[in-house]
Amino acid sequence: MRARWITRWEPEDPGFWASEGRRTARRNLWLSVCAEHIGFAVWSLWSVLVLFMTPQAGFTLTPDEKFLLVSLVSLVGALLRLPYGFAVTRFGGRTWTVCSALALLIPVVSAAVLVRRPDTPLWVLLLCAAVSGLGGGNFASSMVNINGFFPEREKGWALGLNAGGGNLGVATVQLLGLAVLATVGIAHPEVLPLLFVPALLLAALLAHRGMDNLATNRTDYGAYRSAARDIHCWTLSLLYIGTFGSFIGLGFGFGLVLQNEFGKSPAQAAALTFLGPLLGSLSRPLGGRLADRFGGARVTAWSFLALACGAGCVLAASAADSFAAYVAVFTAVFVLTGLGNGATYKMIPARYAARARSAVEAGADPTAALARGRRLAGAVIAVSGAMGALGGVGINLAFRQSYRSTGDADAAIGAFLVFYLLCLAVTWAGYVRRPAAGPATRVAAVRRQPARPEPDATQPEPQPAVAERGA
Incomplete structure (x- = not known):
């Protein structure tokens, strides 16, 4: 396949951006x-x-085995995110988008065959579910690709919109599942995966005809090595586990929770599970926009505080055995995960753009410093995307263990509450709090290399007297 490559790309140049950059991006x-x-x-x-x-469809899977299936899908998607992030810079965004879309024909056709056979061994179902994890890798390649197209001042909006549009796929498949149940019933589950065959072919065709490969968006393995040594890569990944991990994990497991907690039928569960992922996806671009305006750290901190309160309210609704309150609070939690997703992702390019400004003020070449900042941001986006998806694995494994141990989801929800408070503390201590310090204190702080607070997206960050090294 012949690739269309863009060799000159300067989104930070206002003239270039206005004349051709914005339209192409x-x-x-x-x-x-x-x-x-x-x-x-x-x-x-x-x-x-x-x-x-x-059992009505002939299957004998236990809740434990069902949570294992969705956990494996999430795990494979998480593990593929990093190599997918490499792939898009190696082969180009257009080329990789086409190839990754066509590869998804394998899991959808396989699923259509297997779900018609109740006697299929569990290991075969697990293998098919694992191949469906290919779809999870698409997020990292897409985000790394789009990160290279947009200037720093618009990345919060662009990355939030890109991720939010992708996240909507969770709600889409749940709505389609409800439509299948309403039209052909539980006896024909193969209809659902087959619906994606023409959609994947159309997506591959549109990408082939309309997308571009960005020559300046290349793999820098040194940037990944530098990112792995940078404390911010791992603290930001931790925060993304709390936001995106919650979104994808709850999106995968919520229907099973409703079935097990309240005895809902497949149609009843599917009629309710789509709403949370839908609103959570739509709120993600808003989180990015709020982060552009108020700073990603502040929005992320408030999101974690609200998520902890939401988890507490879920426990209260469970104790009261109130189905309506349970669904309402869970839906609100989805919205909060979307806001946190957009804000946390905005923190990544903002952090490394601020570091590039520090280097420039210390005398570094502006072009080289900004390019290095973009490469580091791309590496951290890929790493944090992979780590965040692992949070979805943790969510469903926590549900699985909770049901095995206590017969309900309360222990898992309590664990989530504690984790949100931990993420709130990390966000506050590392990125929101701005300790007052004189020049001597700031020099000593740089030597100790602590986690510096994230700069507001709209204000320059106060810089230390000595530039950071080894970024």
Whole structure:
């Protein structure tokens, strides 16, 4: 396949951006959203298919085995994010989007065959579910690709929109599952995966015709090595585990929780589970926009505080055995995860743009410093995306263990509450709090290399007297 490569790309140049950059970047953004949306839906496919696997349909899977299926899908998607992030800079955004979309035909066709056979061994179902994890890798490649197209001042909006459009795939597959249940019933689950065959072919065609490969967006393995040595890479990954991990983990497991906690049928569960992922996806661009305006750290901190309160309210609704309150609070938690997703991702390019400004003020070449900052940001986006998806594994494994140990989800929800408070403390201590310090104190602080607070997206960050090294 012949690739279309852009060799000159200067989004920070106002003239270039106004004349041709914005139009090209937005075209690639919308096509990326389309492909990533379908990839997310395929990744989430088994969260709906397990609802069809009831004794009435001939399946004998236990809740424990169903949570294992969705956990494996999430795990494979998480593990593939880092190599997918490498792939898009190696082969180009356009080329990789086409290839990754066509690869998803394998899991959807396989799923269509297997869900018609209740006697399929568990290990075969696990293998098919694992291949569906390919859809999870699409997120990292898409985000790394779009990060290279947009200037720093618009990355919060662009990355939030790209990710939010992809996240909507969770709600899409759940709505389609509900439509299948309403039209052909529980006896024909194969209809759901087959719906994605034409969608994937269309996404590949649109990407081939309309997207571009960005020659300046290349893999810098040194940037990944530098990112791995940088404390901010891991603290930001921790925060993303709390936001995106919650979104994808709860999106995969919520339907099973409703079935086990309240005895809901597949149709009843599917009729409610789509709302949370839908609103959480729509709130993600808003989180990015709020982060552009108020600073990613502040919005992230408030999100974690609200998530901890939300988890407490879920426990209260469970204790009161109130189904309506349980669903309402869980839906609010999804919205908060979306806000936190957008804000946390905004923190990444803001952090490394501030570090580049520090280097420039210390005498470094501006072009080289900004380019290095963009490469580091791209590496951290890929790493944090992979780590964040692992949070989805943790969510469903926590549900699995909670049901095995106590027969309900309360222990898992309590663990989530504690983790949100931990993330709040990390955000506050490392990125929000601005300790007062004189020049001598700031020099000593740089030598100790602590986690510095994230700069407000709209204000220059106060700089230390000595530039940071080894970024």
